[in-house]
Amino acid sequence: MDPKRRIKKEEVIRTSKEAEMFNDALVAKAKVLGFITGGMVAGTLGLEGVQGFIFYFITHIICSACICFSLNFTAMPFFKDLSAIMTGNIFTNLLSYLLFWVMFYNLIYVL
Amino acid sequence: RKLFIKNMAKLGIIIGSIIILHSAYSMIEHRKFQNEDFVDSVPLDIIVEVLLGMLINMVSGAFFFNDYMPIQEASILSKISYSEVHANTDLRPLNKTRTGLLKKYRKIATVKDLAKDNSRVNKLLKKVA
Numbered sequence: 001m002d003p004k005r006r007i008k009k010e011e012v013i014r015t016s017k018e019a020e021m022f023n024d025a026l027v028a029k030a031k032v033l034g035f036i037t038g039g040m041v042a043g044t045l046g047l048e049g050v051q052g053f054i055f056y057f058i059t060h061i062i063c064s065a066c067i068c069f070s071l072n073f074t075a076m077p078f079f080k081d082l083s084a085i086m087t088g089n090i091f092t093n094l095l096s097y098l099l100f101w102v103m104f105y106n107l108i109y110v111l
Numbered sequence: 112r113k114l115f116i117k118n119m120a121k122l123g124i125i126i127g128s129i130i131i132l133h134s135a136y137s138m139i140e141h142r143k144f145q146n147e148d149f150v151d152s153v154p155l156d157i158i159v160e161v162l163l164g165m166l167i168n169m170v171s172g173a174f175f176f177n178d179y180m181p182i183q184e185a186s187i188l189s190k191i192s193y194s195e196v197h198a199n200t201d202l203r204p205l206n207k208t209r210t211g212l213l214k215k216y217r218k219i220a221t222v223k224d225l226a227k228d229n230s231r232v233n234k235l236l237k238k239v240a
Contacts, residue, residue: 019180026176033124033172037131041165044135045153063169070173078179108138 015080023078027067027085028092034063035093036100043104056097060090116174123171130164 038059042052064086075082134157141154 014184015182016180016184019182023179023182026179030172030176033175034169037127037165037168037172040131040135041161044131044138044161045158059165062166063173066169066173069170070177071179077181077183079182104135108135108142 020080024088028089030067031060031063031089032093032096034066035059035097038063039097039100040104042097042101043106044108046105046109047101048105052101056094059097061086113178116177120171120175120177123167124175127164127166127168127171130160130167134160134164 035056038055041059042055047055067085068082071078071082073082079085137160138153138157141157
């Protein structure tokens with residue numbers, strides 16, 4: 001392809017929405033597992049209050065980094081952009097994290 | 112190779128969760144020996160064990176859910192036949208014509224592709240032939 005040729009509006013890389021949705025669902029499943037382990041770790045370490053919520057964001061960063069590592073830090077051909085993994089669905093797994101955090105904290109420090 | 116990675120990831124998830132549960136149990140046992148007056152912080156070995164289990168679990172989880180699909184239409188179109196392109200009626204737009212869709216996907220149907228399809232068009236072609 002000639003680099004001097006202008007790219008027209010029609011000549012855009014077309015992506016399949018089914019595949020995008022499938023890939024997003026897989027990333028969400030991996031994140032659920034990560035946040036459950038994060039909740040268990042927070043409960044075991046005895047984190048309270050704001051510390052626990054800060055640890056939530058730390059687990060989100062670590063989980064996203066692990067997913068990017070599994071993709072060898074290249075988005076194509078499975079994603080348009082890797083930043084969508086880092087910034088997408090930040091608060092969707094908050095309740096599952098909270099459940100395991102509270103459960104393990106109660107098991108270790110209360111009972 | 113993919114199966115091997117998936118099995119190793121499964122093993123990693125199991126090992127990681129066992130490590131975390133072991134550290135939680137050891138923390139419970141540690142607190143039994145604490146007095147009410149003096150409350151010790153979390154021991155370093157438990158911290159290390161818990162973080163190690165968390166890392167193992169997260170990396171294994173990322174590799175376990177690694178069956179991604181390529182999003183580029185060209186790679187998908189090369190693997191499916193002509194009849195499967197428009198087979199999903201749920202995704203078919205109502206306001207677009209058949210010729211418009213054919214131009215969009217740019218996949219030219221050959222006589223062989225149409226011969227596999229038992230559609231009305233195929234029957235018409237056979238009549239013409």
